Amino acid sequence: MSTSNPVNLLDFDVDGLVAWFAGLGEKPFRARQVMRWMHHEGCDDFDAMTDVAKSLRAKLKEIAVIRPPVPVRDSISADGTRKWLLDVGNANAVETVFIPETNRGTLCVSSQAGCALDCAFCSTGKQGFNRNLSAAEIIGQLWLANKLLGAARDQATDLEAGEKDNGRIISNVVMMGMGEPLANFDNVVTALRLMLDDHAYGLSRRRVTVSTSGIVPAMDRLRDECPVALAVSLHASNDALRDRLVPINQKYPLRELMAACQRYLERAPRDFVTFEYVMLDGVNDSDAHARELVALVRDVPCKFNLIPFNPFPNSGFLRSPAERIRRFAGILIDAGIVTTTRKTRGDDVDAACGQLAGQVQDKTRRVLRLKQDMEIRR
Ligand code: SAH
Ligand code: SF4
16 A cells, blocks of 8 residues: 655755655665665666565555656757656656767756746747746656666667666756756755765766856855855846846846856855856857957856757847857857857757747647557557
């Protein structure tokens, strides 16, 4: 018999699970054992946890579950980018994207269904805010991707023996999916701790990145509570422009944002901040903007990642031409700033950030599509 409102063990970081186990009268090592089954083995069945005492397994089955979000669509792009659409209830869906590269595999994780910050060029923002994801729904994306990618790898290595266990499939996590991670601070930090913990995923702090639009007080908290690599969505070289493109700038303007970046670097695992900069044709992409940026970030050790705008219907923006992006990058590079331009990946499965949200803006259509997907899965 199980309770109608079971506790989802994916909601706990290690300390949280130890405390919860203590409440059951169980020792800390039992919690760590279960932690490893869940996150190392991808196990969601208490009966399969063979070295856990039978009586404890029976108790857990009554009051707890291990429940990741449910994928309703799984698409693979020609370039290997894989995207899952996850049903998070009430007709809300979020996306998780896996991007394989030669020396690493990056998982792009969502933190909220929708986003309240309403950046002018972002389709997630246009969708409005639905709700925060739980810690289980955030770490569940890594849990699920590991499992589904692992299954794919096992199949592949049936053919190519010897390839298995050649390092991790997911070596990096970026909180760059849907939502503003620092607006869902507690759940995101619980999930980050699991990403870093050896009893769970054991990723290096340098390989876990939080991307923020610049919520200054939460940047300070992250620095104090769980410093990981930091990316900041800059997108403009002065306050007047950034006020329009990234409205949170009206609350935390550039001077404060730059100071917060400097404070963050005092404790960060990397010695630079990555500034993301979406390239919007005729809006923020002139030579003058590039020069203004160089002056703006003068005192912040940083790298730039230029992101060609991903268009979506009725956005009102266009992507800067490739030649314009090259010139813009050239000005930053000449000033001594390491600058990369993001490759557009997974275009054929709309795997770009927030892209899917653009398609499902119309809630009625979204419900319909989700339902159809569910039917297909059954
Ligand atoms: N909310 C966080 C993280 C999610 S968005 C943030 O804003 O940083 C990840 C990155 O994609 C951000 O830099 C965001 O500004 C950018 N982005 C959003 N919409 C985009 C679009 N249509 N084209 C290109 N980049 C976009
Ligand atoms: Fe939210 Fe980031 Fe999109 Fe801005 S860019 S609306 S903060 S998800």
